[in-house]
Every structure is written in structure tokens, then in C-alpha cells.
Amino acid sequence: xPIILYRVDERLIHGQVVVGWGISLKIERIVLAxxxxxxxxxERELYLAGVPPEIKATILSVxxxxxxxxxxxxxxxxTLILVDSPWDIWKLLEKGVKINTVNVGGVHFxxxxxxxxxxxxxxxxxxxxxxxxxxxxxxxxxxxxxxxEKHDLETxxxxxxx
Amino acid sequence: MISCVIFTHADLGSGLRHAVEGMxxxxxxxxxxxxxxxxxxxxxxxxKKEVSGQDYSAGVVVFVDMAGGSCWNMAKxxxxxMREEMSSKSNQPSPIAIICGVNLPMLVKFxxxxxxxxxxxxxPLVRQEGEKGIVTEx
Numbered sequence: 001x002p003i004i005l006y007r008v009d010e011r012l013i014h015g016q017v018v019v020g021w022g023i024s025l026k027i028e029r030i031v032l033a034x035x036x037x038x039x040x041x042x043e044r045e046l047y048l049a050g051v052p053p054e055i056k057a058t059i060l061s062v063x064x065x066x067x068x069x070x071x072x073x074x075x076x077x078x079t080l081i082l083v084d085s086p087w088d089i090w091k092l093l094e095k096g097v098k099i100n101t102v103n104v105g106g107v108h109f110x111x112x113x114x115x116x117x118x119x120x121x122x123x124x125x126x127x128x129x130x131x132x133x134x135x136x137x138x139x140x141x142x143x144x145x146x147x148x149e150k151h152d153l154e155t156x157x158x159x160x161x162x
Numbered sequence: 163m164i165s166c167v168i169f170t171h172a173d174l175g176s177g178l179r180h181a182v183e184g185m186x187x188x189x190x191x192x193x194x195x196x197x198x199x200x201x202x203x204x205x206x207x208x209x210k211k212e213v214s215g216q217d218y219s220a221g222v223v224v225f226v227d228m229a230g231g232s233c234w235n236m237a238k239x240x241x242x243x244m245r246e247e248m249s250s251k252s253n254q255p256s257p258i259a260i261i262c263g264v265n266l267p268m269l270v271k272f273x274x275x276x277x278x279x280x281x282x283x284x285x286p287l288v289r290q291e292g293e294k295g296i297v298t299e300x
Contacts, residue, residue, distance in 0.1 A: 010201045011201070014235065015232065046235055046239070047235070049230060050229070050230030050231070106201070107201065108200050108201035108204060110201060119199070
């Protein structure tokens with residue numbers, strides 16, 4: 001299993017991902033899949049500077065990430081795929097990437113978003129994309145930190161009447 | 163007087179403020195911000211608000227806790243944008259500095275000397291003090 005975690009986290013590469021998930025899962029490579037970051041050299045440099053030397057990092061557009069994943073381009077390395085929104089997970093799925101489980105981490109408060117968990121606020125549009133992802137057979141597990149309790153997103157939606 | 167903004171994870175900044183003011187008394191031109199519960203856009207607008215609320219005449223130092231963390235990332239974004247904005251207006255050197263890895267000895271040095279010298283001289287002294295503050299025995 002080369003890819004051991006798909007994570008949605010609005011902050012992308014930051015302490016919780018590198019220190020929290022990176023260390024506990026012994027991640028060898030972080031793949032940041034994001035069109036804006038991939039297209040901007042300054043942004044690329046900024047995010048790469050946040051990666052400690054023992055972890056390799058690759059920044060790709062979502063399409064290029066999908067291609068590399070489908071070609072088993074990360075075989076042999078414990079890889080964490082990082083995106084900042086459910087739309088990019090959906091894009092990976094549409095490109096034929098097989099995903100069993102998505103880890104949903106920090107998507108924070110902003111106006112127009114509903115509170116799901118203390119670290120998870122979603123707009124109506126984001127909820128509907130997550131529902132499409134779930135309906136396509138992917139389990140969405142909310143868990144901000146490795147030792148935190150896991151919550152199934154579908155169950156949370158039902159419980160909150162969303 | 164050079165202004166100070168501390169931007170950290172969780173309550174680290176307010177703890178540092180409590181500690182440094184416990185030693186040196188209440189400090190002016192000093193604000194503290196946590197990234198708790200904030201997304202990228204919220205961090206940017208909150209930090210921008212704090213930084214632009216400061217008096218620029220002598221400069222502003224933004225202290226952050228960890229290189230590569232979100233506070234550091236956002237501080238770099240904002241200061242780079244503000245630097246560009248300001249340098250287009252004048253040829254003066256940048257009045258904003260970022261110091262990463264904030265610790266208590268650094269802050270003590272900063273608040274002791276911030277009235278006595280310009281920003282570009284103060285920053286290396288503060289850094290040196292922070293590094294001197296790391297002592298190991300084994």
C-alpha cells in the first residue's frame with residue numbers, strides 16, 4: 001500500500017500534517033495536490049520549506065497527481081496525498097483514482113459554513129460534494145490528529161440533519 | 163518604538179506574553195494572535211489586521227513559533243505582500259521583520275532594546291539571544 005492517507009486539510013502542509021500525521025504514520029513522501037500552489041513558484045517554495053528533510057515532498061496539479069497515482073508513481077514509499085477541499089478529492093475520483101477512505105481534517109470556520117465538528121465547518125456546496133464522494137463508495141473519516149476519535153462523516157450528516 | 167506581534171499555535175503566544183510581562187511589566191505596541199480554529203483566509207485577514215494596526219514608524223516584528231507551520235507560512239505571505247506595497251511607495255528598507263522560533267529570552271531582549279536601535283540592528287541581536295537561550299546538558 002504505497003498511499004496510506006488521503007487528507008483534506010485547508011492549511012495544506014503545516015504542523016499538524018507534518019508533525020502529527022507525518023511522524024505517526026512514518027510518512028516518506030507528502031504529495032500536495034493543488035492547482036493554485038502548483039502554478040505559483042513562490043507558493044511552492046513556501047510549502048516545500050515546511051517539510052522536514054526526512055520527508056520528501058512533491059507538489060502537483062490535481063490532474064498530474066491523479067496521473068501519477070494511477071501509474072503507481074508512488075509505489076514503494078509511504079505517501080500522504082494532501083488536498084485542501086472535497087472538490088479536489090472528487091476530481092481525483094473522476095480521473096479514476098481508487099480511494100477507499102479519505103481523512104477529513106481541518107476545514108475551518110468562515111461565514112456560510114455549518115459546524116460539523118470543532119475543526120470541521122462545511123458550506124452547503126462542500127457538503128454536497130462530500131455526499132457525492134460518499135455515494136461513490138468512499139468512506140470519509142473525520143479525524144484531526146492521529147490519536148483523536150474518528151467520526152464517520154456520513155453518520156454526522158445524518159445526525160445533524162444535513 | 164518597534165512594535166511586536168506574536169502569532170502562534172494555540173495559547174503559546176498569550177502564555178509568552180504573560181511570562182514576559184510578568185518579568186518586565188506591561189508592554190505597549192504588543193499584540194498576540196493564535197491560529198486556533200482558523201483557515202488560511204481567516205489567518206491572513208486576522209494577521210493583516212494585527213500587523214497593519216501597528217505603528218510603522220519604527221517597524222514591526224512578527225514573532226512566530228515554528229518554521230513550516232501555518233503561522234510562519236501566513237506571516238511570510240503577509241509581510242511579503244506588505245513589503246511590496248510599501249517599497250513601491252518609498253525606497254526605505256522594509257519595516258517588517260519575521261522572527262521564527264520565538265522563545266522567552268528573545269522577547270526579553272526585544273522589549274529591552276526596541277527603543278534603542280533600528281529594526282535591522284535589533285533583529286540579529288534578538289536572534290542571537292534566542293539561540294543563546296538554548297542550553298543542553300547531557
